[in-house]
Amino acid sequence: MPPSSSSPATQSPPSFTLAAALRFALPTSLLLLLFYLLYSPKLLTTTTTNCHDLTASKPEQPVNHGYDLELKHIAFCIAASANLWDSRKEYIKLWWRPGETRGAVWLDHQVEIDYDDDRRNLPEIHISEDTSRFPYTNRQGHRSAIRISRIVSEALRLGLADVRWFVMGDDDTVFVVENVVRVLSRYDDKEFYYVGSSSESHLQNIFFSYSMAYGGGGFAISYPLAMELEKMQDRCIKRYPGLYGSDDRMQACMAELNVPLTKEPGFHQNDIYGNLLGLLSGHPVTPLVSLHHFDIIDPIFPGMERVESLKHLLESAKYDSASIIQQSICYDRKQEWSVLVSWGFAIQIMRGIISPRELESPTRTFINWYKVLDFTAYAFNTRPVAGHPCQQPFVFYVNSTKYDKSRRQIIGIYTYHDDPNPPCPWGIESPEKIHTIVVLKHEDPDRWQKAPRKDCCRVVPSSKEGIMYLWVGHCGQNEIIET
Template sequence: MKGNGTEKLLWDHMRSPSGNPVSVSAVPSRVLTKLLVFLILVISVTYIIYTLKLVSTSSPCHQQGSFNSYHLSPSSSSRTSNITVAAVQARRNRTAQVVRLEENRKSPQATGLHQIVFGIAASARLWEQRKHYIKVWWRPDKMRGIVWLDKPVKTHKDEGLPPLKISDETSQFPYTNRQGHRSAIRISRIVSETLRLGMKNVRWFVMGDDDTVFIPENLVRVLSKYDHNQFYYIGSLSESHLQNIYFSYGMAYGGGGFAISYPLAKALDKMQDRCIQRYPGLYGSDDRMQACMAELGVPLTKELGFHQYDVYGNLFGLLAAHPVTPLVSLHHIDVVEPIFPNVTRVEALQRLMVPKKLDSAGLMQQSICYDKPKSWTVSVSWGFAVQIIRGVLSPREMEMPSRTFLNWYRRADYTAYAFNTRPVTRNPCQKPFVFYLSTARYDPATKQTVSEYLRHQVPHPACRWKMPDPAGVESVVVYKRPDPHLWDKSPRRNCCRILPSVKSESMVIDVGVCREGEISEI
């Protein structure tokens, strides 16, 4: 009841004398409106004053300053600006350095001959005979390397040979192969011993034998394709399938030569002596090297220009159909016949060096063309030999080596080679007329090499084919423009063209890069 009386009293106060209810919000509403207007004016004035103060105390933004920075005072402005500029400049320097390193990585300075170090395995017993092979290709003023011998030998001044050193003792390493010789251990350590000499600016170590002949310019061309800062083990296989089966299809044969990048040589040096201890039963030096490469996890990178030449007899078939790749090395010079007839082995190699000096990239490269009016097939192995054959033999046949050589295993037949071959023809009419290199020179007027090839005077069987007889041709003259960048492009055989000749006893041929649409066809 008390609560109801109170409510009634409040209700009476809220009524006007006329009896109408009084508005509760009439007076407070006007007060609130004035309060809001006042607050808005205060905020607006404060914002204007703050903005004017900010504009009057700020300096112009520095070009390299931060976009969201402002300065509280002249001194702090200067310090902040300097710090910001230094930070931006440091970032730019780091970015430029990264870009330069990336550009150097993508296009490093080309490998030069002075950055290759040769390790040549030799024996005192054969040194007097085989040192002449090294003299043929060695250039003392431009090359670095060591000949590693098992015993001291007599030396003479100014022989034009690399320095001679005696290999370290290897009697502490076991050797149990009954068919081999323990000198294989000494030879397998040549790369490591050469590395320990501490030569500067070395990119590659190249291993070879004392009867290995290198074409140094082509060696540089091949190695320049690879990043010397990575692990690379580069070489080639044997020509004998049985040799590759017995040893390994993943092994570089040391006689043909192989190359090891500098970082890989350093890694090899750290573990090779331990590695050799684990393989006492292996036969030679190159299979020991490959065993250590397998432990390092580095496969063989195959380059077909390294030639082991595990064959006997005449290399003509192999050289006249050289693969489309730079000629890098020749091996087993003592085992095969001289590459040019009627001269000594050394004289034959010296003759090969004449065209090598004119156009090393094109040395031994094959070109195939046809004398259409006479129906002759012509094959040019530039700097070595030219063949003229009656009839038409396809390029597919001509690029296969003819079997003028014998297998390393004398009882093996033609199926024991690690590449395709073709038999020496039994048809007397298709016995090739061979013209060997006689002279070569460079003609500065035409900017071409001029090489002459003379017919090898051997009996030819009678032929009943009714077509012109190549026996009437006594010489072949070949014109070729040197192309030092031949191997910078995708591999392709050069093309040759039969040119008109004023002399019936002479054939003239032009050899060069194939023209647009030009192919070897008749």
């Protein structure tokens, strides 16, 4: 085959001589030299100036990536049962704000409405669509799970204006609505988001999924994701007749939409029994968004009914919702006491200096969902209740919270829960001589726009017998907790 026309074998070598090279190179060199002489000082000056500007200019301030979310942009979707409505509606009244909150309750049957009270203090009521056409084969569950799983889609079809998020919850779920807004404002509501949290029970998360948002604790779905869910949800539900509940059906559909769970630990399923003191006192450094399962746990304040105790907690939240139940740790070194503050809820004083690493873990004042005393059954670290009589805490619950206008600070009064502690042979003075603790702090509504950090706590000198004063607030420069 003859060589290609582009092959070097067929080309004649170029005619190249020294004279020709000089004729080409000389003018070119002169031009380059002239360019250098004319422009290099300007280039050097420009480069030097730019470098100087970069080193002398102040660093750009960080951009706040929060979104302009307001309470009016959230539609609450509450799953309820007609059989339990008379008692459960009282939980909803605690947090629902007529004229401010939006959304609806979804029931399985019609219920009697008290027009003077219910109409004024509750969301509007809707009856869920018939779901008898969907198969349900789980022998341990109830087919009402199908009805509840479709509430977000039915709420979307109501056509509420200017909704950016749908927040799902049960009729015994209590929300701190300001913190719902704070948490969801972290996310772009134009994107697909499925926000919630897991169970406190490790076994529950294994049986269902660590990737599932538990419906009792509440979860949020952005508007664009709700639109996509509504298009395919009925087909999706038919593919999962064997699932137990509504929230695992929801998560199955999210998996088909390729949307993972975005975890926010402030949503609380409360899959536990007993006393919440340990759990709330060891709350993670994140806003308290919701609490659930109040019919099976003890009232959070001793001596009160369940609804009354929750109302009492939310009274403190009115003064600083961002800080409600946030943990602070400090020490009275003169008395050798460790002090654990859960703002707006409770304060515990313990004899001896106990490290923050130990104190920040929740005490097991509760038992797990399967009513077994097994510390491995929880999905978070816990510590045992003190067995030694000298290590048992003295507990002070919040009595009242008010705002002092003259000093521009919040004042919380905590009183001793008169639960006799056993005798202690240690030489450390007993905290039982304290009957009242006064906590001073400033409102901090923007605390969650900064890097998460606990507040610092300081014991304030007091001349009043039986009264301890504490200050709780931002940590100062180089302020740490040293034991």
